[in-house]
Amino acid sequence: MIRGAIVLAVCAAAIVPAAAQRHASITPYIEVSQVALAELNGGESLTYSQLGAGLDGQIRTRRVQVQVSYQYQRRFTEKGSLQASDSHNGLARAQVKAARGLTLEAGAIATRTRTDARSDALTANTGTARNLSQLYSAYAGPKLDSHMGSLFVQGAYRFGFTSLDDGTATDVAATLPSVDRFSQSTSHAVNTSVGVKPGAVLPIGLSMTGGLVREAASQLDQHFASSSARGDTIAPIGRTVALVAGAGYERITVRQRDPVLDLQTGLPVLDGAGRYVTDRVSPLRLAYDFDGLFWDGGVVWRPSRRMALEVRIGRRYGAMRYTGSLTFQRNGGSGVQVAVYDTVETYGQQVGSSLAALPVGFVTTADRFGNEAGACIYGTSGAAAGGCVAGAFSSAATAAYRGRGLTANAVWSRGTTRLGVGTGFARRDFLTPVSGAVIGGSWDESLYAQAFAQLAAGRDGTIGLNLLASYYNGDIPGSSAVFGWGANTAYTRRLGSLSLTATAGLYGSQRSGPDQLSAQALLGARYGF
Numbered sequence: 008m009i010r011g012a013i014v015l016a017v018c019a020a021a022i023v024p025a026a027a028q029r030h031a032s033i034t035p036y037i038e039v040s041q042v043a044l045a046e047l048n049g050g051e052s053l054t055y056s057q058l059g060a061g062l063d064g065q066i067r068t069r070r071v072q073v074q075v076s077y078q079y080q081r082r083f084t085e086k087g088s089l090q091a092s093d094s095h096n097g098l099a100r101a102q103v104k105a106a107r108g109l110t111l112e113a114g115a116i117a118t119r120t121r122t123d124a125r126s127d128a129l130t131a132n133t134g135t136a137r138n139l140s141q142l143y144s145a146y147a148g149p150k151l152d153s154h155m156g157s158l159f160v161q162g163a164y165r166f167g168f169t170s171l172d173d174g175t176a177t178d179v180a181a182t183l184p185s186v187d188r189f190s191q192s193t194s195h196a197v198n199t200s201v202g203v204k205p206g207a208v209l210p211i212g213l214s215m216t217g218g219l220v221r222e223a224a225s226q227l228d229q230h231f232a233s234s235s236a237r238g239d240t241i242a243p244i245g246r247t248v249a250l251v252a253g254a255g256y257e258r259i260t261v262r263q264r265d266p267v268l269d270l271q272t273g274l275p276v277l278d279g280a281g282r283y284v285t286d287r288v289s290p291l292r293l294a295y296d297f298d299g300l301f302w303d304g305g306v307v308w309r310p311s312r313r314m315a316l317e318v319r320i321g322r323r324y325g326a327m328r329y330t331g332s333l334t335f336q337r338n339g340g341s342g343v344q345v346a347v348y349d350t351v352e353t354y355g356q357q358v359g360s361s362l363a364a365l366p367v368g369f370v371t372t373a374d375r376f377g378n379e380a381g382a383c384i385y386g387t388s389g390a391a392a393g394g395c396v397a398g399a400f401s402s403a404a405t406a407a408y409r410g411r412g413l414t415a416n417a418v419w420s421r422g423t424t425r426l427g428v429g430t431g432f433a434r435r436d437f438l439t440p441v442s443g444a445v446i447g448g449s450w451d452e453s454l455y456a457q458a459f460a461q462l463a464a465g466r467d468g469t470i471g472l473n474l475l476a477s478y479y480n481g482d483i484p485g486s487s488a489v490f491g492w493g494a495n496t497a498y499t500r501r502l503g504s505l506s507l508t509a510t511a512g513l514y515g516s517q518r519s520g521p522d523q524l525s526a527q528a529l530l531g532a533r534y535g536f
Contacts, residue, residue, distance in 0.1 A: 012420060030068050032065050035062045035536050036060070036062070036063070036534070038057075038058070038060070038534075039059070040056070040060055040062070040528045040531030040532070041057075041531070042054065042056070042082075042527065043132065043528050044133060044526070045527075046523070046524050050525075052086065053084075053089075053269035055083055055089060055221050056082070056083045056084045056085060057081070057364070058080070058081045060499065062075055062078075063077075063528070068101065070438070071101075071102075073099075073100070073101040074098075074099070074369060076097055077095075077097030077098075077099065077367075078095075080093060080096070087135075089135065090134060090135055090137050090139075090176060091134055091136065091175050092134065094119070095143070096132065096296050097115075097118075098115070098384065099113075101114070104367040105438065108152050108154075110152070111147075112148060112149075112165075112363070114145065114362045114363060115146070116143070116144050116145070116343050117142070117143050118142050119139045119142060119288065120402075121138055122174040122402065123176070123177040123186060124451045124481055125485045126178050126208045127136035127178065127516045127523070128477050128478060128479065128489050128492075128518075129382075129397075129400060129491060130515075130516060131495075131514045131525075137176055137177065138178065139470075140167070140175075140188070140403050141171065141172040141174070142403075143171075144168065144169040146359050146363055147165070148164040149163070149172040157207040159202060159203070160201050162199040164197050164524070165195075165363065167192075167359035167360060168194050169355035171190060172281070173280040174281075174403075175280075179485065180485065183485035184484045185212060185275060185277055189294070189355070189405050190282060191224055191225050191355075192229075192355035194220065194359065195219075195316070196220045197218065198218035200214055200215065200217075201214065205249070205404075210243070212241040212242075213240055214238070216235075216239065217235065218233070218234070218235075220233040220356070220496070222351065223438050224355060224360065227238065227266065227283060228263060228291070229258075229294075229353070229407070230261070230262045230291065230354070231352075232258075232262070233351075234257070234464065235255055235257040237253050237256075247310045249316070250306055251304065251306065251307055253321075254300065254302040257297065257299070258297070259295065261296075262287040262291040262293055263416035264290070264291060265286045266283035267284040268286075283405070294406070294407060295407060297324055298428045303322075312320040312434060313333045314333075314336070315334050315496070316331075316333050317331055317332050323349070332345065334392075335347075337389055337419075338502075339389055342386075343415070343416070344391070344394065344416045345413070345414070345415040346364075346409065346413070348410070349411045350409070350492060351438075352410055354399055354403060357398060361396040366388065366392075368388055368391070369384050369386055370384075370473060375508060375510045375531065376510060382397040382400075382475065383396075383417075383427075383429025383455075383457045383500075384429075385427035385459070386416070389418065394414060394428070395431045397455045398414065401433065401451050401481075403494075406437040406439065407439075409435070409438065410434070411434050411435060413432050415431065416429045423461075424460075424461070424462055427460075428456075428458045430455065431454075433455050434451070447481055450481055452480050453478065453480075455475075455477040455478075456480040457474065458473070458474045458475075458507045459472065460472040464498065465500070467500060467501045468498065469498070469499045470496065470498055470499075471496065471498075471499070472496050474494050475493045477478075477489075477491045477494065478491075489518040490517045492515050493512060493513065494514075496503075504534055505532060505535075506533045506535075507532050508531045509529070509530055510527075511526075512526070512527045513525070513526050514527065
């Protein structure tokens with residue numbers, strides 16, 4: 008996975024005709040920086056040096072769209088102690104038109120997630136940060152969009168992989184019940200749809216859709232299986248407005264084994280990474296089972312080619328369900344994108360689906376203390392303003408859950424000035440067998456917001472401003488509200504292939520117990536080849 012972003016760019020470049028290579032821009036680089044941190048509430052001061060290597064690349068042709076941004080950092084302590092000595096951070100997205108109506112898509116991400124919902128908030132990407140796990144995720148698959156006479160035929164297959172490392176210390180008291188941590192999973196998702204659009208044969212549009220999802224997770228030998236079929240209709244009632252309705256049948260099951268229990272305490276036994284040890288002789292117990300009909304209905308409003316709004320209300324998973332989306336393109340580089348979701352899924356699935364929803368063209372920010380591929384990603388086009396992957400990052404939980412929430416992104420650009428705002432809300436209601444993990448029946452919620460600005464400072468300079476805030480809460484034993492925030496500014500000066508950067512930031516995390524407040528500064532140099 009460390010080499011995944013680079014491999015993706017190289018493979019995409021290999022299939023581009025030689026005449027199109029002039030549209031490619033791939034810049035590997037090395038970086039060295041000096042970092043100083045001061046805990047302002049009585050903690051230690053820390054200094055360390057940092058060596059990094061990375062790759063920024065784009066390929067833009069009529070048939071191929073690829074972008075990669077990846078960096079590896081290695082830290083060396085000079086004064087104080089480090090929680091994490093290295094990190095991987097990056098994002099890659101690719102879209103290749105292989106044939107008429109057939110598109111190949113792929114994506115990869117390396118970023119950080121909170122390990123335990125009861126500990127520190129996710130703020131700066133520094134060596135002192137606690138409660139973090141390194142995340143790797145990737146997906147790939149073909150998409151079909153074709154016609155057979157008046158019928159449209161659509162289909163897609165996606166293979167996904169998500170993995171987490173052991174993580175840093177969480178600072179959760181040993182006397183509290185442990186929560187199982189996600190390790191890795193592989194998934195397969197297939198869906199097909201066939202139908203007619205309004206006016207093609209009838210005044211209304213009709214379609215039939217079927218889907219299958221299968222996922223296997225290593226922790227507790229968890230198996231997720233979903234199959235569904237539904238019919239939909241769309242009825243225009245005006246030039247810009249249409250009513251939509253659909254109904255179908257769905258079966259979802261989640262099964263997993265029990266953890267090994269300590270004979271004296273009756274609590275789950277943990278391995279060296281703090282994860283539950285799976286009881287291999289335990290039967291696969293049912294954590295969730297939905298088998299029945301579902302329905303929804305709503306309205307679609309498309310007042311122009313630049314704006315679309317869809318709102319649906321229905322019943323699914325045995326309860327009312329509300330979903331929707333909004334896209335608005337102000338111009339070529341400015342727009343808004345909003346999504347409201349409600350699904351039953353797992354940690355690996357949510358990370359993978361969030362990754363697949365990100366734009367192929369994205370902004371590379373100058374936040375040396377931030378998480379380039381974390382929280383919200385901003386698009387370079389007003390038609391694809393971006394998306395947020397932070398909904399799954401409340402904690403790296405093994406248990407499946409019903410996830411509901413909202414994500415919203417807005418980007419604005421004029422000349423060399425670019426602004427972006429992202430925000431969202433996510434709630435997870437966990438699903439486990441009665442005899443399973445402590446997390447069973449619990450929930451957690453997160454609110455997050457992020458903003459950035461990139462401004463030109465002369466012909467060869469750039470100023471970057473970044474703001475972030477997050478709020479976590481839940482009823483997992485030992486939980487308390489956690490509020491995190493941060494702000495930093497960076498100045499970068501380009502001297503040919505060499506660029507120099509100075510960054511300063513202030514970060515805080517507040518929960519039960521002493522608050523954390525730190526000031527951080529960085530001086531660095533990057534050389535691109």
